[in-house]
Amino acid sequence: MLRSIVKRRLRMPLCHRRTNAALCTINVSASTDHTLPAQSSRQAASEQGRRFVSEDSASPSISAAEMSKFSALAETWWDSRGPFKALHLMNPARISFIRSVLCKHFRKDTCCARPLKGLHILDVGCGGGLLCEPLARLGARVVGIDAVEKNIKVAAAHAVKDPLTASIKYLCTTSDKLVGEGYEQFDAVISLEVIEHVTEPKMFVESLAGLTKADGSIIISTINRSISGYFLAIVAAEHLLQWEAELGL
């Protein structure tokens, strides 16, 4: 279904620490059909039968325990010295990669302040908006979605402070639901540090594909499967800080 997968090791600028993340871009080709019929998506949801705490109907992707954990931390998203310090430190490197990849794919001029102008981007699992805001400043029209309502509220409240980010649209929903609703498709769909938390990664990626235009781009990031990645990101960050109960790793 997906034509090419380009895996790159993250190249860090000297001022950022190694973060043991792996970023992967998937360039969607024109010939494949990525639109999942709305019917099959809803069937998939009911077949899985997992529910989570949300205003809307359940999604099969994310478990309840996962989400309540993140709810507690929502307010501290934007404190660059708080619990999400590592994400803040990692962010410039991620944005730099995304910027370079999208400019190359969409043939944009990299030597300007807003190279992503004209692109419509979806951030799946946007959290407090750490990715959405820089992308908006780089010129893109951004929609951020997250299954945790508190995150969306934090993100929206923060984004409105800066005129350049006030136009970001935040929705409390999931990618499968958006596909089910027949939501518009995006030039780029980005999902960073989310796939490791979903129970059905294949279905999740299919939903991302369903939201991407033909000739669009999907960018996914997750923790590197290395010893240091395990100790630094899984054990230290997620177990010690209790970000995650069970991963099975």
Add this chain to the structure above:
Amino acid sequence: MVGAAVGCGLATNKLTKSLRVAIIDGKPLTEGLYNLPKIDGVPDPRVSALTPSTVKFLEEMDAWRYISNCRHAPFDSMQVWDYTGLGYTRYNATDVGKHELGYVVENKVILSALYHRIQDLGFTSLIFPANVKAVKGCEKSSSARVKEGTDCETNNKGLAQVELDDGQLLHARLVVGADGGSSKVRTMVGLQSFKKSYEQEALVCTLETSSTHSRAWQRFLPTGPVAILPMGGTFSNIVWSTTPSQAHDLKNMSDEDFVAKVNEALVGSFGPFPSSHIPHLLASPLGSFLGVTSSSREPFEPPPHITKCLSKRASFPLSLAHAYKYATDHVVLVGDAAHTVHPLAGQGVNLGFGDAATLVNILCEGVEVGADIGEVSLLERYEKKQRLTNLPMMAIMDGFQRAFSVDLGPINFARAAAFRAVQFFSPLKRQVISYAMGEGATLIPKNFQL
């Protein structure tokens, strides 16, 4: 000057040239600020000795050509000695394979060149004259640089607020405080600063010498150093750091008396000229084979004779100051607002231009990743880098100032030994010259540079 350099740097960089920038300066717009001063006429006594590193920064912004078409004086050597006559050091640009050690340029020429360049680039929204009345609700101030965010009134909670004395209210992503040693911006946002007064004032004036020269001369007296900088032709600039009472007397005496005093300070008073005894090893052909610098083999030369005082004499107090933090939310300090240093090595404004260059680079990096340019973590990267450059230089200058202000036998001999060590030990001399020229990497390990 440093504020204008920040503006110029932003204007010349592709990533930041779309930022809207307001330059707010309390001084009235003097006629001809956009017109470069004529080359003829007596030079202004307020000058700066620019290091090659600063000149490179100005060249990168394409502002240097305005200065090079105007009056500027390169100097290619320097001689330093003290009142005891026990030792001297000569530095030549050729010791490090360069043609110049630096350039002496009038401050108004530098400022005009920067504004000229900014204007040529069509950079918008220059606002001056105006005084800043408040930054985020604080008291009156003199000048600041403000980057405008937007005119939209509703979405300004995440922006800094600047109130001008004419009632205008500006909202900006970043306020750059470049308003000098007694920075009001720094005070208004609550950034504390360490300050130590040197109990000295620096007196500046333009003089005429009996002959042309392209050398910087500095003699350390018990009250402080007196320095003569070439300004081209027979024009020279004097920077005489001394006690406030002597500075006051020197300012108020007649021109002839003042000239006599200067000649006395350079030549006539205290100890004799240092002896020019050069060790045989260095003077011999083996010396040049071993890579001994040419300046090590040059004898002491008496400084030029001053014939006339050509301008008004002005003075300013000297102090060592350093802000504990250079940045806070949406506000950052550059130049003298962040740090001041003794003028004995002419490094003050060069540290400021270094701040400007680093700040522009950091802001470009921020824009490249869509960051909020007023975000304190971004500004702290600028602070971290500049502290590593500024603090060692300030400590060294302070060390020199203390070492030369003590008139005690053992200390005098220690100084003499130091003079001779630097004069005759070429690797050390090359390090000193490189450091003073702004190639700071020689003293700061590379892996600390960000």
